[in-house]
Amino acid sequence: MIKYIIKRVIAMLITLFIIVSLCFLTIRMIPGDIVGQGAQPEIREAMEERYHLNDPLPEQYVTFLKNFFTLDFGESITTYPRSPVFNVIMDKIPLTLQLNLFSLVITIPLGILFGIIAALKKNKPTDHAISVMVVLCVSVPSFVFAALLQYFFAFKLGWFPLLLELEDKGLTLTKLWSMVLPVLALSFGGIATITRYMRAELFEALNSEYMLLSRAKGLTRMQSTVRHAIRNSFIPLCNIIIPMFMNLLGGSMVVENIFGIPGIGRLTVMSISNSDYFLTVAVLFFYSIISLLSVLIVDLSYGIIDPRIRIGGGKTVE
Amino acid sequence: MDENRILEVKNLNLHFKTYSGNVQAIRGVDFHLNRGETLAIVGESGSGKSVTIKAVTKLLPDNAVIDSGEILYEGQDILPMDDKKFSHLRGNDISLIFQDPLSSLDPVMKIGKQIMEAILIKKQGTKREAAAKALELMRAVGIPEPEKRFNEYPFQFSGGMRQRIVIAIALACNPKLLICDEPTTALDVTIQSQILDLIKDMQRERDLSVIFITHDLGVVANVADRVCVMYAGKIVEVGTVEDIFYDPRHPYTWSLLASMPSLNTSSEDKLMVIPGSQPNMLVPPKGDAFAARNRYAMKIDFEREPPMFRISDTHYAATWLEHPDAPKIGIPALLRHRIDEQLREEATS
Ligand SMILES: Nc1ncnc2c1ncn2[C@@H]1O[C@H](COP(=O)(O)OP(=O)(O)OP(=O)(O)O)[C@@H](O)[C@H]1O
Ligand SMILES: [Mg+2]
Numbered sequence: 132m133i134k135y136i137i138k139r140v141i142a143m144l145i146t147l148f149i150i151v152s153l154c155f156l157t158i159r160m161i162p163g164d165i166v167g168q169g170a171q172p173e174i175r176e177a178m179e180e181r182y183h184l185n186d187p188l189p190e191q192y193v194t195f196l197k198n199f200f201t202l203d204f205g206e207s208i209t210t211y212p213r214s215p216v217f218n219v220i221m222d223k224i225p226l227t228l229q230l231n232l233f234s235l236v237i238t239i240p241l242g243i244l245f246g247i248i249a250a251l252k253k254n255k256p257t258d259h260a261i262s263v264m265v266v267l268c269v270s271v272p273s274f275v276f277a278a279l280l281q282y283f284f285a286f287k288l289g290w291f292p293l294l295l296e297l298e299d300k301g302l303t304l305t306k307l308w309s310m311v312l313p314v315l316a317l318s319f320g321g322i323a324t325i326t327r328y329m330r331a332e333l334f335e336a337l338n339s340e341y342m343l344l345s346r347a348k349g350l351t352r353m354q355s356t357v358r359h360a361i362r363n364s365f366i367p368l369c370n371i372i373i374p375m376f377m378n379l380l381g382g383s384m385v386v387e388n389i390f391g392i393p394g395i396g397r398l399t400v401m402s403i404s405n406s407d408y409f410l411t412v413a414v415l416f417f418y419s420i421i422s423l424l425s426v427l428i429v430d431l432s433y434g435i436i437d438p439r440i441r442i443g444g445g446k447t448v449e
Numbered sequence: 450m451d452e453n454r455i456l457e458v459k460n461l462n463l464h465f466k467t468y469s470g471n472v473q474a475i476r477g478v479d480f481h482l483n484r485g486e487t488l489a490i491v492g493e494s495g496s497g498k499s500v501t502i503k504a505v506t507k508l509l510p511d512n513a514v515i516d517s518g519e520i521l522y523e524g525q526d527i528l529p530m531d532d533k534k535f536s537h538l539r540g541n542d543i544s545l546i547f548q549d550p551l552s553s554l555d556p557v558m559k560i561g562k563q564i565m566e567a568i569l570i571k572k573q574g575t576k577r578e579a580a581a582k583a584l585e586l587m588r589a590v591g592i593p594e595p596e597k598r599f600n601e602y603p604f605q606f607s608g609g610m611r612q613r614i615v616i617a618i619a620l621a622c623n624p625k626l627l628i629c630d631e632p633t634t635a636l637d638v639t640i641q642s643q644i645l646d647l648i649k650d651m652q653r654e655r656d657l658s659v660i661f662i663t664h665d666l667g668v669v670a671n672v673a674d675r676v677c678v679m680y681a682g683k684i685v686e687v688g689t690v691e692d693i694f695y696d697p698r699h700p701y702t703w704s705l706l707a708s709m710p711s712l713n714t715s716s717e718d719k720l721m722v723i724p725g726s727q728p729n730m731l732v733p734p735k736g737d738a739f740a741a742r743n744r745y746a747m748k749i750d751f752e753r754e755p756p757m758f759r760i761s762d763t764h765y766a767a768t769w770l771e772h773p774d775a776p777k778i779g780i781p782a783l784l785r786h787r788i789d790e791q792l793r794e795e796a797t798s
Contacts, residue, residue: 253511338510340552346508347547348567348618349540351532358566359555366557438557438602 143423150419154412155195182208205409210401216413227394233314235375238321246329253334268323274385277316281389284312294391313390317383321375328371332364366437373432374425455626455658456482461518463504470731474500476682487659489669492679495727498662502628506545507535540570544619546629550612554603560614561599567621586617590647609640620651628660666709670694678702681727681738688764695788698766700743707784745778
């Protein structure tokens, strides 16, 4: 197991290295002028000097890597001039985390609930209704929901504020109220994904032989569904729920933009459009770590949750 | 009601709703099971054996619709019973062993717990007592080191061991009726006979009534008292083991017997293969469903369904060949030869 983890971590580091290098290169290829058109020549010179922008690209790359490996991610150039990139990101995480936590708190139970209902009522009207909602929520991107919610509930009906309330530092009622719409917009996709998955897994479990045996033991349909079928379908469900926890940190670029939420998502958009090289690379690096870590955690958690892998020593027996 | 009958199925008809139409899986099945006896149901794949016992245990899938019929367990019709009431019966009186031991245990629950569940569901006794009884059952079905195995998961057991666990679970409730749906098909030959012996021992010790489904006629001769031969959702012949093996009447039974290898079949002896396949049950054929594959089929076989003709008190067959006006065809020579040989052998031993 330890050996396996070490192998995985090494592979992860290599992947990260490749990602960072690619980021570095692509960012430079995006057209845009860091200094800004019409800036004084002295300013331009000073900036180029400070950030080594005139060095040949390979040289810049080496310096960049050197700094990166000492965990010096550089400074933000244009978005938050001269603030260390690391601090900027850390500053943005709490708000994003907060919103996503709220979203997850409703996403997981609702997704599981709808999934169970749909599987139990498979091919009945309830299931069809849920399936239509799922298709809708999966295929319509979250920014459309965000825009629609904002238009109807905030703009037309005026029930909610248009943007996130930022004045209050603590978690006041007004702030909570203003979070409702973005949290909803963030949740639809996740609920639909979990529902779809849960429905498929549970339906399969319901039709398995072990369900027949548990009924044969004298368990009622309800009892064997709860004790065996649902239990079994939770295992594959981890596959999608764990990454959702990791994405708590990530946030959504578009939803954050629409509701004026100064979180990680919005930071990403801003840094790219401002050609803020170091910030962009660092943000993308941050995202990469999150997703690689979540893949790793999913794999490892399987080994903990599923006895076939935990005891069977990694080989699947079926 | 006949006190001696633990189970009686009367004129059962059921179909499955599918996207391509209604599959008429069971078409008028009639049979009964006496206390303490073993009834074998034989027939090729898809003849409706599993569906019949799923109906008897009310474990039919959701798309099954029972059109008519009665299923009497100890004189009570079980079809109108609700899930809760029948679950109670299933947990206490009726037990099942399935076709596929590899997948009939919950893959993520410990073996011991799965056996205990069958004991605890009846709400008698404490957890500790249940655990003790589970261990005892594991010992009874021949699991070595049950204390150690108790906390293991199904994937750590071999197929034969898993089937033993399934049998232990089936016996957990001290059932009166044990239904085995091809309990040995998924196992290799040596394990098969061990499991069969185990089931036979358990039946003798506990005086169980058993329904034994199989398509292996060798197994039938070994375990059964009476035999039902099933074809395309109907029972076409029923009789004692002797009736069916030594005096078969239905052409389908002939083909089944002729296609069965016996111990003294030498390699030169040809086994008969039943030509064709079962009719598509979306559109059940008119007349005798076996007619299209029957070398001896007469005109009437394609037009009218044969009723059950009585041959003796224990022996019935649904074939027009038993009609008084039918030509006397008799058992095919090859089969006749084999039966005679077997009878001679039995007489000498
Ligand atoms: N859920 C279902 N939906 C539609 N048709 C079904 C369903 N279950 C069974 N059938 C049909 O019912 C018929 C009888 O099936 P059954 O499983 O009873 O066969 P069997 O005699 O047990 O065969 P085997 O020896 O292979 O187990 C088959 O034609 C099958 O296609
Ligand atoms: Mg079957």
